[in-house]
Amino acid sequence: MNIFQKLITQPVEEFIYKVIQFLPSLFSSIFLLIIGMVVAWIMKTVLARLFRFLKLDEVSERSGISKVIARGGIREPFSTLLARFVGWVIVLAFVIIALNALNVLAIERLFEKFFLYLPNVFVALLIVIFGAILGNFFGRAALIASVNAGLKISGLIGKGVKLAIFLFSISIALEQLGIGKDTVIISFSIIFGGIVFALSLAFGLGGKDIAKDYLEKRIRGEEQKDEISHL
Amino acid sequence: MSSVVLRKDIHEKIDQIAKADILVGIPSFNNARTIGHVVKAVQAGFVKYFPRKKCVLVNSDGGSTDGTMETVQNTALEDTQSILLSHRKEKALTIATPYHGIPGKGSAFRTIFEIAEMLDVKACAVVDSDLRSITPEWIELLIKPILENRLDYVAPLYHRHKYDGTITNSIIYPITRALYGKRVRQPIGGDFGFSGDLARFYLTKDVWETDVARYGIDIWMTTTAIANDFRVCQSFLGAKIHDPKDPGADLSAMLFQVVGATFDLMETYADMWSRVQGSESVPVFGFEYAVGVEPVSVNVERMIDKFRLGVHELADIWKEVLPDDILEFLRNVGSLPKEQFRIPDEIWVAIIFSFAAAAHNKTINKEHLLKSLTPLYIGRTASFVLETWGSDAQEVEDKIERLCAAFENRKSFLREVWNFVK
Numbered sequence: 001m002n003i004f005q006k007l008i009t010q011p012v013e014e015f016i017y018k019v020i021q022f023l024p025s026l027f028s029s030i031f032l033l034i035i036g037m038v039v040a041w042i043m044k045t046v047l048a049r050l051f052r053f054l055k056l057d058e059v060s061e062r063s064g065i066s067k068v069i070a071r072g073g074i075r076e077p078f079s080t081l082l083a084r085f086v087g088w089v090i091v092l093a094f095v096i097i098a099l100n101a102l103n104v105l106a107i108e109r110l111f112e113k114f115f116l117y118l119p120n121v122f123v124a125l126l127i128v129i130f131g132a133i134l135g136n137f138f139g140r141a142a143l144i145a146s147v148n149a150g151l152k153i154s155g156l157i158g159k160g161v162k163l164a165i166f167l168f169s170i171s172i173a174l175e176q177l178g179i180g181k182d183t184v185i186i187s188f189s190i191i192f193g194g195i196v197f198a199l200s201l202a203f204g205l206g207g208k209d210i211a212k213d214y215l216e217k218r219i220r221g222e223e224q225k226d227e228i229s230h231l
Numbered sequence: 232m233s234s235v236v237l238r239k240d241i242h243e244k245i246d247q248i249a250k251a252d253i254l255v256g257i258p259s260f261n262n263a264r265t266i267g268h269v270v271k272a273v274q275a276g277f278v279k280y281f282p283r284k285k286c287v288l289v290n291s292d293g294g295s296t297d298g299t300m301e302t303v304q305n306t307a308l309e310d311t312q313s314i315l316l317s318h319r320k321e322k323a324l325t326i327a328t329p330y331h332g333i334p335g336k337g338s339a340f341r342t343i344f345e346i347a348e349m350l351d352v353k354a355c356a357v358v359d360s361d362l363r364s365i366t367p368e369w370i371e372l373l374i375k376p377i378l379e380n381r382l383d384y385v386a387p388l389y390h391r392h393k394y395d396g397t398i399t400n401s402i403i404y405p406i407t408r409a410l411y412g413k414r415v416r417q418p419i420g421g422d423f424g425f426s427g428d429l430a431r432f433y434l435t436k437d438v439w440e441t442d443v444a445r446y447g448i449d450i451w452m453t454t455t456a457i458a459n460d461f462r463v464c465q466s467f468l469g470a471k472i473h474d475p476k477d478p479g480a481d482l483s484a485m486l487f488q489v490v491g492a493t494f495d496l497m498e499t500y501a502d503m504w505s506r507v508q509g510s511e512s513v514p515v516f517g518f519e520y521a522v523g524v525e526p527v528s529v530n531v532e533r534m535i536d537k538f539r540l541g542v543h544e545l546a547d548i549w550k551e552v553l554p555d556d557i558l559e560f561l562r563n564v565g566s567l568p569k570e571q572f573r574i575p576d577e578i579w580v581a582i583i584f585s586f587a588a589a590a591h592n593k594t595i596n597k598e599h600l601l602k603s604l605t606p607l608y609i610g611r612t613a614s615f616v617l618e619t620w621g622s623d624a625q626e627v628e629d630k631i632e633r634l635c636a637a638f639e640n641r642k643s644f645l646r647e648v649w650n651f652v653k
Contacts (some may be wrong), residue, residue, distance in 0.1 A: 148483040148605045154544045230398045
């Protein structure tokens with residue numbers, strides 16, 4: 001073997017051999033990617049129709065999810081968004097499968113880590129959605145209760161309850177994602193603060209009649225009370 | 232369907248009695264202070280008006296800790312000479328039993344119905360345990376139409392202060408009348424007479440694990456009787472005065488319970504009420520007389536303030552329920568001074584029908600929906616007070632009659648919105 005063969009021909013031959021060996025994996029990857037995109041498009045279309053049929057948009061309107069989304073500047077219906085999300089998950093899954101089919105060790109390791117992390121993203125997403133629903137529900141309940149109690153700061157109370165629950169769900173979601181290890185301590189502080197706040201409210205509401213009577217007598221003198229028997 | 236569980240000694244007592252003609256039930260929970268008077272009135276009613284009938288008094292108690300059941304057992308008529316012209320042949324029997332199941336008036340009534348069925352009674356009545364104005368005549372008036380006129384359901388007719396029973400006057404009576412076509416003035420009066428057949432019919436209904444068992448029993452009994460073509464009438468009982476209720480009782484919870492029960496029944500009988508047009512009066516028994524009623528103090532300014540707060544804070548919720556023009560009207564009326572503050576009948580009817588449709592279509596959570604009705608109800612009550620401040624009882628009754636007519640005339644709107652999701 002001469003020097004030319006050793007320095008030029010052999011590496012080129014080895015490279016060509018490796019490329020030839022790699023080509024089937026590349027073609028199968030591209031093929032998988034195309035299939036993935038087609039499947040994703042079909043699923044997106046079918047699911048969008050199914051979600052509309054199941055009146056998911058009405059459910060999201062009622063539960064307040066739509067409002068949360070709209071606040072983020074997104075105007076599309078929830079059914080479309082969810083169908084599109086599923087579509088992208090399918091595309092992502094096929095991208096991962098396609099890259100895996102390339103048999104490149106570094107990529108395999110990277111995606112192994114990614115795969116292990118993915119469930120956390122889903123759980124975090126669910127926590128945030130659930131938090132938004134709960135926040136809306138209890139915020140509205142607090143608003144109605146305080147309006148019926150005649151509290152002038154009803155709007156503030158309703159918004160406060162809603163925000164507190166939503167922030168709490170965000171902190172749990174971040175904890176799930178492993179972002180901010182101190183979140184648990186913060187969450188605990190929020191819960192503890194919330195309990196103290198709730199107790200203060202309960203104490204305040206429980207004693208409001210006494211306080212009200214006292215103030216009415218002190219400031220306005222005796223105020224006429226309703227004696228209507230509603231039933 | 233499973234029946235209620237009664238204690239062994241109660242079963243033995245029922246077996247001993249075997250059969251009875253009349254049963255009067257008194258549901259109770261910590262009413263030791265007032266129940267004695269009610270028991271005496273019932274016993275006097277038995278001896279005075281049904282001396283030859285076998286009568287049973289049943290106290291269905293929710294676990295009182297103040298000796299209510301003992302009071303019932305130990306209460307007896309001492310001086311019958313002053314009220315009786317003839318000697319009683321049969322002795323009035325008393326059963327005092329705790330009820331089982333979900334705590335509530337409905338469960339107490341269920342036990343009463345069960346005992347009525349076991350004793351195969353011909354006529355029953357139920358009266359509240361906190362009544363101060365009950366007289367022996369109430370028993371006659373609630374029972375006789377069943378025994379002598381072969382009617383099935385006797386609703387009470389009371390004279391009340393014009394600002395007493397405002398939920399009944401502004402919502403329950405008009406909507407029940409418009410829906411089911413019978414003019415029963417006090418559908419949730421609480422003191423009713425009914426036949427043994429109707430008691431048995433009530434027991435066939437699978438509602439004893441629902442809100443009916445808790446708090447919706449009064450409107451359920453009336454509606455079930457009307458909607459299932461039982462023969463309904465009313466008896467004039469005079470004034471209804473009962474032990475003062477807890478002044479801090481939550482109005483929104485009250486609305487949620489009473490209006491919620493009425494809306495639930497609209498689901499059950501949707502086919503029936505959608506066919507009914509107009510309404511007809513039902514036979515009235517008893518001698519109607521004027522009664523002096525205690526004055527009621529009302530703070531209209533505070534009521535209007537609460538309405539305004541509701542408009543300011545809850546408009547976003549109402550937007551999901553009410554038509555745009557109604558919401559616009561509410562916004563405008565909120566800014567008017569007290570002298571001009573009015574919520575007309577047509578607007579009120581549209582509000583109630585829209586809320587009924589929203590409950591049916593599950594537009595928002597039912598508890599949120601019904602509790603958000605509170606400021607509107609308070610506003611309507613304030614408007615009613617302002618309109619009737621100088622009116623006498625008859626003029627107020629005429630005004631309620633006009634509201635009922637508005638409910639009946641706008642029923643097409645209800646049919647329209649019932650299946651329409653906003």
